[in-house]
Amino acid sequence: MTDQVSPKESKAALDAALKMVSVDAFEDITLILADHNTDHFKIVDQPRGELDAEEYSFGSIFVEQASESAGIICIPLPNEKFLQFNYWN
Structure with a gap:
């Protein structure tokens, strides 16, 4: 999982x-967040994990799975940054 924040x-x-992204990207991100328990959000320069096949308005997310139901998600942001956070179900 990601470092403690x-x-x-x-x-x-x-x-x-959420202030950096378009309205469509904002909506997609809030849907991703609603599907998981999440914590430890931070903005990073490099994504962790593998590129996921599902496409969103902002592109694809990166997922690093720690188990079947937990891991790290990285969402691309403008200026080559990523929103990284822990998720679990």
Whole structure:
């Protein structure tokens, strides 16, 4: 899983990421977030994991699976940045 991030830092990273994207990308990201339990949001320069086949308005996500139902998701953002966070079901 991703490095520990304080709740305040995590919220700030998610808020910043959502301000960077288009309306369509915002909607896609909120749908991805609604499908999982999530935490430890941060903006990173390099994605972790493998490119997922599913396409969204912003492109494809990267997924690093730690188990069948948990891992890390990285969503591409403008300026070659990524929103990275833990997910689990």
